[in-house]
Amino acid sequence: MSFILDALKNLEEKHQKAALPNLMTIHTDSRIEQGKRPLLTYLLVAVLLINAGIFAVWLRPQQKENIENPVPSAPIIDETATKKDALHEQEVVKATPAPNIAITENRKVAIETSSLPINPSPEEIIALKNEMAKEHLLINTSASFKPALEEESSSAAERTVPDMSQLPISIRNALPDLTITGHIYSNDPMSRIVNINGNVIHEGGTVTTGLKVNEITMSGVIFDYEGTLFSVRAF
Known part of the structure; x- marks a missing residue:
């Protein structure tokens, strides 16, 4: 408001200078001059106040924007916490045991x-x-x-082991007919299978009373008939 006060002072000085009479002064009724001076002063003060109000209103939105949108400050990094985290990671790496290596x-x-x-x-x-x-x-x-x-x-x-055809006639007549329709040989005796007369029999299994499969070979079967061994080819 200092510029308003300066303007009022300048205006008052002009009025005082104008009030001094000189040779060119036209003398009028002093009451008329006294009535005009306050009116002009009030008008000038009103204009100055209006201008000051407009200027103040124009400045307020900028101040609000500056308050609502402050400049973001840089984040503060806690160096102590960062150093602690780095030391903790190093301790974890040191404490982790090496994986067990398999001995081949x-x-x-x-x-x-x-x-x-x-x-x-x-x-x-x-x-x-x-x-x-x-x-x-x-x-x-x-x-x-x-x-x-x-x-x-x-x-x-x-x-x-003799072939079945080489057995004595008495033993051959006592044996049943043996027909091998399937034959699977393996290095593992538990996996050896043979199909005799439509029956699946493993090694060591029984065919009939007194007759069992003693061994399943690559080419056939070795039978045991009451202690007598003989072989039959599968193919």
């Missing part, structure tokens, strides 16, 4: 390897490699030749 090598070879000195000599390393190679060869050989040995033993049993 032969136990004996692993023990011998661990018993070697820290700096073994070239002779000790060569001896260990040769021993490991021998054990690996023995394992593969035993695994590959096991079915072959079973097949050879089965074939040998068939060769030593």
Whole structure:
């Protein structure tokens, strides 16, 4: 409101200067001049007040917008909490045990390897490699030749057991008719199956009274009739 007071002072000074008479002054009734001065003063004050009110109203919306939309302040980062989290993660990583590693090598070879000195000599390393190679060869050989040995033993049993046609006539006449319509051979004796006269029989099963399946071979069946062994080919 300081500029309003300055304007009023300037206006009052002008009125005072105009009130001083000079040679060019036209003398009029002092009562008329006194009536005009207050009216002009009031009009000027009213105009100034209206302008001040308009200016104040124009400034208020900007102040409200600044209050309603404050400038977002940057988030405060707690450095202490961040350091604590980092230390906690490091402790968790250190405390986590390493996964158990499965031992796939032969136990004996692993023990011998661990018993070697820290700096073994070239002779000790060569001896260990040769021993490991021998054990690996023995394992593969035993695994590959096991079915072959079973097949050879089965074939040998068939060769030593007489065929049904070679039995004495008295035993052949006492035997029932044997018709083999199905035959499954396996390295596992529990999985061997044969179909005799329409009946599925496993190895060791009974065909009739006094007659049972002694062994199911690759090519047929070895029967046991009251202690007498004989073979019948399936195909």
